Amino acid sequence: MNLFTCPICKERFEKSGNSLVCPNKHCFDLSKRGYVNLLRPSKSGAVRHGDDKLMVESRKSFLNAGFYAPLANAITEILREKAPEHATVLDAGCGEGYYTVETKKALQTDLVYGVDVSRDAVHAASLRDKSLRLAVASIFDLPVPMESIDVLLNLFAPYDSAEFSRVLKEGGLLVRAFPAERHLWELKCAVYDTPYENEIDSFLLDGFEMIEKKSISFPLNLTTQTDIDALFKMTPYYYKTSREGQARLAALQSLQAHAEFYLAVYQKSTK
Ligand SMILES: C[S@@+](CC[C@H](N)C(=O)[O-])C[C@H]1O[C@@H](n2cnc3c(N)ncnc32)[C@H](O)[C@@H]1O
Numbered sequence: 001m002n003l004f005t006c007p008i009c010k011e012r013f014e015k016s017g018n019s020l021v022c023p024n025k026h027c028f029d030l031s032k033r034g035y036v037n038l039l040r041p042s043k044s045g046a047v048r049h050g051d052d053k054l055m056v057e058s059r060k061s062f063l064n065a066g067f068y069a070p071l072a073n074a075i076t077e078i079l080r081e082k083a084p085e086h087a088t089v090l091d092a093g094c095g096e097g098y099y100t101v102e103t104k105k106a107l108q109t110d111l112v113y114g115v116d117v118s119r120d121a122v123h124a125a126s127l128r129d130k131s132l133r134l135a136v137a138s139i140f141d142l143p144v145p146m147e148s149i150d151v152l153l154n155l156f157a158p159y160d161s162a163e164f165s166r167v168l169k170e171g172g173l174l175v176r177a178f179p180a181e182r183h184l185w186e187l188k189c190a191v192y193d194t195p196y197e198n199e200i201d202s203f204l205l206d207g208f209e210m211i212e213k214k215s216i217s218f219p220l221n222l223t224t225q226t227d228i229d230a231l232f233k234m235t236p237y238y239y240k241t242s243r244e245g246q247a248r249l250a251a252l253q254s255l256q257a258h259a260e261f262y263l264a265v266y267q268k269s270t271k
């Protein structure tokens with residue numbers, strides 16, 4: 001049974017053939033890979049495609065090479081310790097599904113949902129694991145009922161504390177990851193004349209109590225141009241870098257860099 005709700009009337013879907021249909025007969029077809037596109041045109045008319053195919057493919061190749069395995073291990077270790085048995089998980093901004101699948105394996109649960117605004121990302125996640133329950137939808141309008149989720153992942157993606165609070169069960173867990181001040185500093189130094197540190201958002205989230213905060217740092221030993229290229233293209237830096245900067249990077253044969261992240265674990269506050 002699928003938790004997904006209709007983006008038009010918010011009622012639960014039933015599966016009917018290759019479609020999801022709500023009680024008000026709004027109908028959304030499932031793709032061949034089993035995911036559904038629930039994205040509605042935004043009220044402002046703004047286009048929201050999320051990561052494009054090049055970013056998705058680059059991230060998939062970089063993550064599959066295991067470079068961020070220490071972060072995946074830190075996340076799954078926390079979840080093994082803190083998540084309830086048979087947890088229902090939602091990865092909000094799941095991308096191409098690397099951490100979604102690692103979480104599914106660690107928690108041995110089949111109730112793993114992923115939502116991303118990028119169809120290319122959701123398609124790639126469905127190729128990673130067809131049993132993931134996937135929808136193209138926005139973090140700001142999650143297509144699941146209130147208080148239906150035990151564990152919410154929000155990794156390197158936008159967040160919406162009110163929406164996260166709505167969908168989490170009482171006492172549910174939220175795990176967020178984001179880049180620390182000097183994440184990939186060496187990469188920035190190789191590309192920019194004047195590299196800037198990342199600005200860090202507040203750790204405080206309305207409606208949540210932070211129960212754990214970790215700094216995670218590990219070396220990245222990139223010995224091929226393919227790996228350097230994949231790392232660069234999976235980040236927003238790629239589109240913000242001048243041709244000159246891109247040429248500097250293309251000339252590098254190897255790069256010693258550091259990944260530096262913050263991992264913050266929250267519990268939904270009791271009312
Ligand atoms: C840096 S990637 C991280 C993907 C994945 N969590 C990971 O760590 O590999 C950010 C993801 O957020 C998605 N995204 C951006 N805005 C979004 C929104 N409003 N709703 C859902 N996903 C969004 C992008 O399409 C992209 O896949």
Ligand SMILES: [Zn+2]
Pocket residue numbers: 006007008009010011022023024025026
């Ligand atoms: Zn409906």
